[in-house]
Structure formats: structure tokens, C-alpha cells
Amino acid sequence: MLLNASPDLPAQLRDNDILHPDNNGPARNNPIAAVIISGGDIDCITGLLTLREGHAFRLYAQDFVMSVLNANQVFSVMNGDLVAREILPPASPVTLHDASGQELGLRVEAFPVPGKIPLYQEEGRDLSALVSAESVIGLSVTDDAGKTLLFIPGCAHVTPEILERAKNAEIVFFDGTLWQDREMIDAGLSQKTGARMGHISVSGECGTIAAFSALMRTRKIFIHINNTNPILCDDSEEAKKVRDSGWDVAYDGMEVTL
């Protein structure tokens, strides 16, 4: 999640250049003031390697994710003189700052959601039960006006706490990985169910649409969508069901206003 302190500036990054640690002048500045990492999976952390080198920002991540970043030397491409690394504590709201300590007018809270540990850390671990709380989080971001967005890219099921948070949020970005639990297996692509991967399905009696059906006011947007999920095809029956249920499907370049 990239946080833009100057919403009137485009958040888009030019990424075709050679980047330098001593390059942080206005000619190449960008509006990203803070980055919050939502997990330890490759798709959560790899983007850090393609941010502009030499850009100053504050990086927030859970303790175990920060340990991964610290233990993998490639991430030292984020110059320690410019990028402040700050642990995101569990279940405790944090006032966000930029690298120089200036407040951004936003608070973020990391809250536990059911899920699993990153794939590359599975080896030798007991996976008979889903690992929860400590490793998989959702993010709640609140501005000075008290408006809140939830960012939950991976989630194994919707708990009462998540539902309560969503009722009080303006926008919910939510795990839309799979349409149904055996989707990957049925397509011959994997031996894993959605549950094994730590992902609730969009459809079904225990699915996301059903779980959030009482939320009429909150804007609901599916993110983190697998390419087997038919909701990616605008003209599919499934996409129609999603829309009819009051959900949007996120797309590249989508902009939302809190």
C-alpha cells in the first residue's frame, strides 16, 4: 500500500530509469511519503525493489516482515539514510509520518485476519492448522476526518471483527483470489484448495459476497484476483453476480477517493 501525502500529484512512478541513492531532488521526486507492507509474501514485498532508488519515505511493516527485509540484503537498495523503517505493531493504531517525521494526517492499524504464512517460509513448518494472528493482517487506514478504508488482500474467512470493521469503513478492499475453493484443482493448475492457500472464495454460502451481504453503505472492491477467477471477465455470469451484489472488481490504474 503506497500512501500519497499530496493527493493532487499523480502517484504513478516512472520506472524506466536508472536510480541513484543520492537522487532525491525535486526533479525526480514522487508523492509517495509512506509505504505499508501488508505481509511477507513475495507479492507484498517485491515492489520495494522497483521503487525509485534514493527516494525518501517511511516504511511500515510487521516485525517478522521487517526481519525478512533486514535479512535479505537486496532490500538494502533502500538507502537507510533516506528510508526510515518502522515496525507496525499488532492491533495498535499508528500515526503515519513521512521520512522526515512530518505527520501525514493518517492513522493505520494492523489487525489480525485468518490466513497463512508466506509460501517461501513453508518448508519445515507445520501447516496442519492455518497460522493466524501474528503473520496475516488487514490494514485499517483512517484520515483526519475519521473516514476509514480497509485493505485486506488475503483472508481465509470473514470473522465478526472484520465484519464490524467493514460496517464502519467507507471502502473495503478485499481478497478476491478465487471464485470457488477447488478452482485451481479443477483447472488442473494446482493440488491446493483455496482454504489451503489461506483464501476465502468469492462465491458460495461461506463465501465473501454472502459474508458481507448486510453491508449496503460500504463500498466493496475485490483485489488480489487470481487469473483463474472468472470475475476478471467483465461479461461473465460471475462478474455480473459480483456487480449485482454491490461489489467492484479492481483494475490497473483504478483510483478511489476516501
Next chain:
Amino acid sequence: MLLNASPDLPAQLRDNDILHPDNNGPARNNPIAAVIISGGDIDCITGLLTLREGHAFRLYAQDFVMSVLNANQVFSVMNGDLVAREILPPASPVTLHDASGQELGLRVEAFPVPGKIPLYQEEGRDLSALVSAESVIGLSVTDDAGKTLLFIPGCAHVTPEILERAKNAEIVFFDGTLWQDREMIDAGLSQKTGARMGHISVSGECGTIAAFSALMRTRKIFIHINNTNPILCDDSEEAKKVRDSGWDVAYDGMEVTL
């Protein structure tokens, strides 16, 4: 450098999906049979993290680059059962194979070019002289018909050896980072010259166009172009000079046939 064993298939990767280590069936196969890493810089190695997880290929890299990959746990996302890691020896041609050991009909040779060590490894190192030979390489890829392409994304100056190799190649992809040595400084973006960064300039008496001026038969393509380099603007004087000198400027989606 991604090597495609089946040139009739598109080499493009779908990258919007969740990827799984047990997923290597034909439904999601892609034609990448081997990957050769040309250096240890972030822009050389980060792409490995966005390849399809669970795709089998053979990975070739220099000794020190393989050590970086081995020392950074995030790269274990390339499942060891599927991705064979093979050291690319210096100055010794290697017959390329896919993950299962099948020959690809291509040979590659890594040869030293003048350059510098990766940025994130600079700390505490003596940079008064450019580090050459061991760390910075060009790649020479030859097919069964004896046709050769050179891939030299970073190079501090054109040596007689490079020139000789280029004369015998069909295609040369070459470092086009900067138009002139002080470009980054003049733009107020960096305190570093091109020389300090290990990059020859395109223009000038000692530049790349001048160095390769005798090569009329070989197709010459600039790659690795910084966004300060005016050759990126098709209608610039500099782009015209490049074209008039017999060079092409690479672009996203460019395809070449050896």
C-alpha cells in the same frame, strides 16, 4: 535475459495471477526454458521474483550472483525442485539446457567487460578504481547455425575484445544509459558521472557510437536507457543522430530475430 526454446510461442508472461509451486502443467506453461542473469544489480535479479512461481527453468548466473541469490531467502520462491541453478563460468562457453536437461540449441559465453559492482554492495568497498572482470559481464549467445547475439547492458568502455566480438555478431544489445557523462549532474539528479556509475556515454569522441562506427553489418540496439537520455524521445536531435549512425533504440515489446 529470458531464453525461449519455442520461438513460435509468445514470450510474454501473464503476471496478474497467484502462483503456486506445484503448478507447472501445460495450462499455465510458458516458453521460458532458461534464464541467464547478466549481473548482480537489482534490475538484473528482481525479475526473478515476478516470474511465474512453479515454472521449471534453468537459471544461469555468475558465481557471485548465485551467492547473492542463495543468501537472499526471498529467491527461494524459485522452487529448487523445478528451477535448476547453474553457475555461469567466466569466459567459457556453456551449452544451454532446460530444467530437465534437454539441450536448447544455444551456447552462451560470459565475458568480462569494464564496469562496477552492484550499488547495494558498494558500502565499505574501495571504489577508487572500477571493479572489472569478475563482476561485470557481457553475454554472447550463439545458435546452432553459428549466429551470435551480444548482450551488454552495462559497460564502462569499449575494449578491443568487445569490438572484435561485435564484428562477428549479428546483433549487439548495448548499454545506452547516458547520452553524455555529466548528464545526471547537469540535470541536478545525482553527483555521479557516467564513468562513476560504470557506464560509457552514447555520444562523444570516446562514446559508444564512435567506438562502434566501423561496424556496418552488425545490427546495433541500445538498451538499459536512463530516462535522462534524450534518445528516448523519437523526435530529438540525439535520437536522429543515433538512427543516422545505424543504431536502434530498444522499446518495450521489441522483438528481434537472430
